[in-house]
Amino acid sequence: MAPPPDRTIIVLGCPRSGTTLLQLMLHAHPRIAVPPETRFVLDTYWRRREFGDLRKTANRTALAEHIVRQKRSRFGDLGIDPEQAVAGIVNGPPTLGSALSSVFREYARRFDKPRWGDKRPGYYQHIDELLRMFPDAQIVHLIRDGRDCVGSLKQMDWYRHDSVTAMATWAEAIDYGQAAARRLGPDSYYQMYYENLIDSAEEELSALCAFLGEEFDPAMCEPNQVADVAVPKRKTWHENTHREVNRSSSGSWEKRLEPWEIRLSETVLGSRLRQNGYELSGAPRAAARDVARYAKTATMRRLARRKRRFRDRWWRLNEPTPNIAAVDTRSGHRHAAGSEEG
Incomplete structure (x- = not known):
């Protein structure tokens, strides 16, 4: 059997949809390493102009220091040596994707694994940028009942928005996710459900694993065995990941949501819920004022996305480095940096 391709794995979904559980299940695989959320991938993408042409050693060094030193x-x-990470970026191919890949490969080497992935729920907004x-x-989209996601977000100390924004x-x-599925096809986009997973x-x-081109390993069904090394201790809201997989939080929206929130979520999300196999409770239609609040919130988010995409298109016309894609991410081989100035 030919060895599986060394393709990047990206896990995403609505916050509180179970992406951390899936991260641990993948990390438990003997060939795959998926770290906790790093927060430097999109940050460096949107700040890439600050570092200039990465064909210059000094600019790759500045990028590396930014990734490693910024609190x-x-x-x-990640638990890896910062100096080694800097060296990997400086001596690697002169593209942003290669620089980031170098850090993740270093993390995978920490566990003696050949393949890496990355997880962040909000990546669903940035699939084009990631690609x-x-x-x-390979994009893995985990879906959970939207009412459970809203109910869970309400319980999080770090969540600063209201339940309407969560919807x-x-x-x-x-x-x-649906747009990405149509565009990317079954070889690059995979959709799964939290309820089926547990x-x-x-x-x-x-x-x-069949989608990823990997052999299934039973260790993946015991994600709690790797939680101590793959979930930072400060993330107390992920304490369930240290226990065996269970259904304790599935369907908890009935207790966590107020009656008006149930009515609104089923009014504005009803078609999407049904389309993804979730039954509605039969709650009456939401009040017009609540529907209007949701419509305003959704519109503001769409406008913010359009602004972000417009900015990205403009920047792409003036890229400091002609190519930002990772070089030969399938092989994992190290490369010479190529020609550069100064």
């Missing part, structure tokens, strides 16, 4: 990047959660950096990426977020994740872990993970 909010959470590089420290610019990692053209061969709009879930709708976005569904819509962006009910039939082996079956669901076997199917996921």
